[in-house]
Amino acid sequence: MTTRIRTPRSTAGGGARLGRRILTHRRASCLGPAGLLLALAMAACSGGSPTAAPTAAPTAAPSSPPVPAATPVPGFSQTGSMTRVRDSHTATLLHDGRVLIAGGDTAELYDPKTGTFSRTGAMATPRSSHTATLLSDGRVLVAGGQSSDPASAELYDPATGIFSATGSMITPRMGHTATLLPDGRVLVAGGTTDIAILSSAELYDPATGTFSATGTMTTPRASHTATLLPDGRVLVAGGGNSDFASAELYDPATGRFSTTGEMTAARAHHTATLLHNGRVLVAGGSLTGMPSTASADLYDPATGTFSPTGEMVKTRSGQTATLLLDGRVLITGGRFGSYLGASELYDPASGTFSATSEMGTARESATATLLSDGRVLIAGGRVAGVGPSTASAEVFQP
Numbered sequence: 001m002t003t004r005i006r007t008p009r010s011t012a013g014g015g016a017r018l019g020r021r022i023l024t025h026r027r028a029s030c031l032g033p034a035g036l037l038l039a040l041a042m043a044a045c046s047g048g049s050p051t052a053a054p055t056a057a058p059t060a061a062p063s064s065p066p067v068p069a070a071t072p073v074p075g076f077s078q079t080g081s082m083t084r085v086r087d088s089h090t091a092t093l094l095h096d097g098r099v100l101i102a103g104g105d106t107a108e109l110y111d112p113k114t115g116t117f118s119r120t121g122a123m124a125t126p127r128s129s130h131t132a133t134l135l136s137d138g139r140v141l142v143a144g145g146q147s148s149d150p151a152s153a154e155l156y157d158p159a160t161g162i163f164s165a166t167g168s169m170i171t172p173r174m175g176h177t178a179t180l181l182p183d184g185r186v187l188v189a190g191g192t193t194d195i196a197i198l199s200s201a202e203l204y205d206p207a208t209g210t211f212s213a214t215g216t217m218t219t220p221r222a223s224h225t226a227t228l229l230p231d232g233r234v235l236v237a238g239g240g241n242s243d244f245a246s247a248e249l250y251d252p253a254t255g256r257f258s259t260t261g262e263m264t265a266a267r268a269h270h271t272a273t274l275l276h277n278g279r280v281l282v283a284g285g286s287l288t289g290m291p292s293t294a295s296a297d298l299y300d301p302a303t304g305t306f307s308p309t310g311e312m313v314k315t316r317s318g319q320t321a322t323l324l325l326d327g328r329v330l331i332t333g334g335r336f337g338s339y340l341g342a343s344e345l346y347d348p349a350s351g352t353f354s355a356t357s358e359m360g361t362a363r364e365s366a367t368a369t370l371l372s373d374g375r376v377l378i379a380g381g382r383v384a385g386v387g388p389s390t391a392s393a394e395v396f397q398p
Helices: 009-045
Strands: 075-078 090-093 099-103 106-111 116-119 131-134 140-143 153-157 162-166 177-180 186-189 201-205 210-213 225-228 234-237 247-251 256-259 271-274 280-283 296-300 305-309 320-323 329-332 343-347 352-356 367-370 376-379 393-397
Touching: 090 131, 090 367, 099 140, 099 376, 131 177, 140 186, 177 225, 186 234, 225 271, 234 280, 271 320, 280 329, 320 367, 329 376
Parallel strands: none
Antiparallel strands: 075 393, 090 099, 099 106, 106 116, 131 140, 140 153, 153 162, 177 186, 186 201, 201 210, 225 234, 234 247, 247 256, 271 280, 280 296, 296 305, 320 329, 329 343, 343 352, 367 376, 376 393
16 A cells, blocks of 8 residues: 655645655665665665774784894904914914914915914925015015025915915025015015024015115114004114114115114013004013013104003013004013913003903914904914914904
8 A cells, every 4th residue: 555645835845855754764664674784784885874993903013122232252262273283473464354374384364254274375485483574465475484495585375375486585584574664665674594693684675576685783683573653664673682672763765774762671572562652562572591571661753762661460571462453452472481371451541551361372472463353363372281382273352
C-alpha cells in the first residue's frame, strides 16, 4: 500500500524539504535491518557519517647509542718480532709510513698497520754500526759500518725493495754520523777505522751518486752526535779523542767546521734531540773507563752556548731519545751497570725529566723510531739472558 503525502500550499519551500525527509524515511524504513547497516556503511565511505579514529603510526624501536672508540692506553706494548735478532742496526721511517730495519746481512720492513715485520731485499754488503739516511726522493742511503768493505755505500729503493751499490766513501769508517742537509746532500762525519778516530768529513750527492771531501772537524770524533739546526747548520757534539765536552758547527754554505760553546759535561754514547723551540737537548752518555751520567744540557743556537737543564731520573748511556709529536722527548733503555728497561719523559716547558712506564724488555743499542701516528717503535738491541741480542720489538703509546 502506498501512502500519499499532501504538502500544505502555504509552505511550498518548506514542504518540499519536509517531503524529502519523509521520502528518505520511507526508503530507509523499507530497507530493513540489513539494508540499514549497508546504507550506513556506504554513507561512511562517502563522508556522511562520523570519521573513524586514525590509526596510530608504528613507533620506531629506540636506536643503540654509538660505541665510543677505544682510548689508547699510554705505555709500552708488545708488537710483532723481527725476523732475526739485531743490535747496532738502523731503523728508518719511510715516506709510506713503514720502517726499514737494516743490519747484518738482511733487512726487513715493519708495517705499523699490521704490527708485523717482513723480509725485504738483502743489503749488497753485510754491515753493522753503519748509518742509514732517508733521502729527499724516498730512497735510503746506507753507508760504512763494520763490514768487509767499510767504505762502501748502497741505496735502498722502497718501490722495488732492492738495495743497489752507489759510490763509495773516500774514507772507510764506522761509528760515524750521517745528516741530511736542506739541499738534499748528506754530511758524513767522523767515526773510526781499525786504527784511528777520524776528523774527516765528506758529502754524498744523490744526483751524482758520489762522495766528495768537505771541511775537516776541529777534533777527531766517534760515538758523537750530529743534529741539523733550523738554520741549516749542523751541531756536532761530544765523542772525540780527548776533548769529549767540545762541540762544533758545520756550515753547508762554506763547507767548514767552527767551534762553538762546550757542554757542561764530557760525553760519548749520548743523545742529542732537536726540540720544537729550536734548541737541542743533549742527555746522558759515558766515557771509556768512566761511569755514565744523568746530566743533560740545552744548546741554544742563538747564543752558541750550552746550559744545564734537569737531570734524568736514571743515569744511562747508549739510550734512545725520540721527539714526540707533543714536543716532549722519550728516553728509553741504555745501560748503567746493567741493561735498563726504565724510560722517562723530558718536558721542555718545565725543563724536567719524569719517569714513565718501563719497557717490556731491558735493552741497550736498540733503535727508536717515531711512527706517523705518534707512537714510537723500539726494536732489537743488546739484552741480558740467552744470546747477546734480541728480535723483540715494542711500541710506546704517549
